[in-house]
Amino acid sequence: MTASIWVLGEALMDCLSQPEGTLRPFMGGSPYNMARAAALRGAPVGYVNPLSTDRFGQQLGLQLQQDGVQVLAGESRLPTSLAVVQITDGQPSYGFYREGIADRDYTVESVLAMLIAHPPGVLHTGSLLLVPPEHTKVLAILQGAKDLGWIISVDVNLRPKLAADLAAYVEAVKQVAKLADWIKASDEDLELLGVHAPSRTKGLQIAALFRDQGASRIALTFGSQGAWLEVDGAFADADVPRTTVVDTVGAGDTFWGNCLGDWVLNADGKGRVKQTLTEAMQAAAINCSRAGCQPPTYSETQALL
Numbered sequence: 001m002t003a004s005i006w007v008l009g010e011a012l013m014d015c016l017s018q019p020e021g022t023l024r025p026f027m028g029g030s031p032y033n034m035a036r037a038a039a040l041r042g043a044p045v046g047y048v049n050p051l052s053t054d055r056f057g058q059q060l061g062l063q064l065q066q067d068g069v070q071v072l073a074g075e076s077r078l079p080t081s082l083a084v085v086q087i088t089d090g091q092p093s094y095g096f097y098r099e100g101i102a103d104r105d106y107t108v109e110s111v112l113a114m115l116i117a118h119p120p121g122v123l124h125t126g127s128l129l130l131v132p133p134e135h136t137k138v139l140a141i142l143q144g145a146k147d148l149g150w151i152i153s154v155d156v157n158l159r160p161k162l163a164a165d166l167a168a169y170v171e172a173v174k175q176v177a178k179l180a181d182w183i184k185a186s187d188e189d190l191e192l193l194g195v196h197a198p199s200r201t202k203g204l205q206i207a208a209l210f211r212d213q214g215a216s217r218i219a220l221t222f223g224s225q226g227a228w229l230e231v232d233g234a235f236a237d238a239d240v241p242r243t244t245v246v247d248t249v250g251a252g253d254t255f256w257g258n259c260l261g262d263w264v265l266n267a268d269g270k271g272r273v274k275q276t277l278t279e280a281m282q283a284a285a286i287n288c289s290r291a292g293c294q295p296p297t298y299s300e301t302q303a304l305l
Contacts, residue, residue: 004121005153005260006072007035008048008111008141010103010128011060012081012096014249014292025056026249026292027063028083029103030127030157033250037257037283037295039068043264046070048111052102056080072114076102085249092249096162098128108140115145122182122264126155131162135172142179154180155256156189166192182217182263183210184256190220200237203228207235217269219259219280221252229259229277232270236277241285241304250293255284257295278305 009031015023032047039045047064050073051057057080061071081101085092098104115123123145129138142152156173163169170192177183190198190206198206200222207218207230218230228237258280263269269276282304286296 004044004046004118005035005038005264006046006048006115006118006121006123007031008123008125008129008138009034010081010098011047011049011051012083012101012103013056013060014083014085016085016087016249016292023084027060028250028293029081030155030250030253031125031129032060032064033253033293033295034124034155034257034260035064035069036067036293037250037254037287038261040295040297041258041261041265041283042298043261044070046072048072048106048114049103050074050076050105052076052078052080054079057102073106073110076105078102078105087247087249092247094159094161096128096159098131098162104134106137108137108144111141112144115148115150120149120151122151122153122260124153124155124260125176126184127157128159128162130156130169130173130176131159132165132168132172135176138176139179142176146179151181152179153182153260154184155252156183156185156193157252158189158192160192177210178213180210180213180215182260183215184219184221184252184259185210186252187220187222187225198222200226200228203230203237204235217259217263219256221255227255227277227281229273229280231263231273231276234270234273236274238274238277238281241282243285243289245288246291248288250295251284251288253293254287254295255280258283258301
């Protein structure tokens with residue numbers, strides 16, 4: 001398979017809290033990170049949402065281009081979204097500023113027009129665009145994309161602190177998940193979706209939650225306990241590679257970006273399930289050895305395998 005990966009989702013600045021009390025900005029946003037990771041894996045990738053004309057937006061766009069991601073949409077005069085990130089024991093917690101911002105300055109019609117004009121590939125979304133009421137636009141785009149023959153990829157990536165109504169948010173995510181052909185969820189996501197005590201040893205059983213809805217490629221991540229991957233009926237699990245962890249910002253995005261990149265570059269996804277998982281886990285481990293989300297190139301990943 002050789003196809004483009006198009007990414008629909010937020011691009012923002014992660015402002016990481018520093019020990020001395022200052023904030024250090026890093027480029028981020030889960031779909032944005034995923035786009036970079038897939039492109040650095042070697043896949044053809046396009047970013048769909050508008051970027052701001054402000055300084056942060058210009059930096060986000062330049063980084064995408066340097067990593068090989070095509071910026072598909074026009075600019076927006078609205079500001080770049082911000083996230084304030086507090087790191088505790090290597091784990092990030094987030095506060096978001098999401099109103100009146102550039103990456104939400106799009107319409108269903110504008111995105112579908114771009115999809116219609118391009119041969120079908122993989123359309124990826126997830127994270128903050130799944131928060132109501134934004135999810136209604138995403139649902140319409142995904143359904144239109146499926147009708148056009150696009151493969152739908154979803155990273156659940158629930159952010160419960162962002163939702164005024166958590167139950168409505170979870171229900172919105174469930175609606176989007178039903179349209180996914182390829183889907184990723186963490187143990188924290190699974191708990192919010194109603195899975196009791198998710199663990200890697202229950203991977204096959206848990207994956208049925210998505211398999212029964214039509215997903216054929218399913219990734220389940222369990223933090224320090226490793227990950228589980230199913231590809232067209234074949235499955236594998238793996239431990240986390242040894243690394244010196246600086247923080248885990250963008251680890252899941254790097255993991256999923258490497259999975260998607262591998263799948264669009266190699267026709268035999270089922271036969272490569274163990275290799276795909278091993279490479280994605282190593283890429284995520286490298287990212288964790290760096291501050292913020294800084295996905296590795298494919299050659300950097302291969303050098304440590």
